[in-house]
Amino acid sequence: MVHSMTAFARCESAGPHGTLSWELRSVNHRYLEPHLRLPDAFRDLEGAVRDALRQALARGKVECTLRFAEETRGQSLSIDRERAAQVVAAAEAVAALIQQPAPLDPLEVLAWPGVLAGDAADPQALNAAALALFEQALGELRHGRAREGAALAALLGERLDAIDAEVASLRELVPQMLAAQRQKIETRFAEFRAELDPQRLEQEMVLLAQKSDVAEELDRLSTHVQEVRRVLKAGGAAGRRLDFLMQELNREANTLGSKAFDPRSTQAAVNLKVLIEQMREQVQNIE
Numbered sequence: 689m690v691h692s693m694t695a696f697a698r699c700e701s702a703g704p705h706g707t708l709s710w711e712l713r714s715v716n717h718r719y720l721e722p723h724l725r726l727p728d729a730f731r732d733l734e735g736a737v738r739d740a741l742r743q744a745l746a747r748g749k750v751e752c753t754l755r756f757a758e759e760t761r762g763q764s765l766s767i768d769r770e771r772a773a774q775v776v777a778a779a780e781a782v783a784a785l786i787q788q789p790a791p792l793d794p795l796e797v798l799a800w801p802g803v804l805a806g807d808a809a810d811p812q813a814l815n816a817a818a819l820a821l822f823e824q825a826l827g828e829l830r831h832g833r834a835r836e837g838a839a840l841a842a843l844l845g846e847r848l849d850a851i852d853a854e855v856a857s858l859r860e861l862v863p864q865m866l867a868a869q870r871q872k873i874e875t876r877f878a879e880f881r882a883e884l885d886p887q888r889l890e891q892e893m894v895l896l897a898q899k900s901d902v903a904e905e906l907d908r909l910s911t912h913v914q915e916v917r918r919v920l921k922a923g924g925a926a927g928r929r930l931d932f933l934m935q936e937l938n939r940e941a942n943t944l945g946s947k948a949f950d951p952r953s954t955q956a957a958v959n960l961k962v963l964i965e966q967m968r969e970q971v972q973n974i975e
């Protein structure tokens with residue numbers, strides 16, 4: 689199964705010391721590019737989070753945001769006097785550099801991280817809870833990418849069926865188009881009342897058939913379609929390979945258009961290019 693690179697997941701967990709919540713947003717990108725937003729107290733998690741992302745995802749720009757709403761109700765408050773003294777000393781040092789500084793607000797000192805504390809929570813326990821919650825959110829993100837990947841694979845399958853139908857139709861039309869072209873040549877000769885040399889006519893038809901021979905292009909289109917189906921069925925990190933196959937399909941469709949000598953073959957080439965472009969846009973979202 690192929691996976692999309694676009695998904696969203698949110699997980700929340702409430703504990704005795706507060707509520708943890710993770711938000712993960714994933715969009716398409718050439719490589720795996722994590723962006724982490726962690727509170728200062730959870731900075732030690734960064735390495736483990738990045739490792740988990742590398743093991744679970746191959747590509748995509750992934751934004752990971754952790755929030756922690758601390759529970760203070762029913763907790764006794766205490767002041768870390770040493771921390772408060774450090775904050776006040778730093779504020780006074782800055783004030784000395786300013787003319788007519790504003791007076792220091794005690795509430796601002798209390799609001800500084802680490803000055804006012806409730807019942808101390810075990811940092812290791814909080815980190816473990818946050819990491820476990822991240823694994824849960826990452827699992828939901830992968831499920832979301834898998835669901836969207838399945839939908840993209842279905843859309844691509846519809847376009848592949850349409851390409852197969854166009855190729856099969858064009859194979860049947862080629863003899864008819866050559867016969868129609870032969871009739872045009874004969875009619876043109878008749879209009880000018882020119883003597884029709886059967887040998888010359890056959891030479892012209894042979895040249896036309898060689899110039900308009902699209903069997904190779906049709907075969908390659910069919911081969912590429914089969915390969916796309918195989919890659920979709922194999923799954924995994926298939927986006928780059930699928931993107932390459934879209935380029936090859938487009939190359940064959942362009943060659944087909946350059947060899948067109950009948951409005952029907954021209955229209956078939958246009959239809960193929962439209963289908964391939966629709967597929968290419970969808971492939972950009974596949975991991």
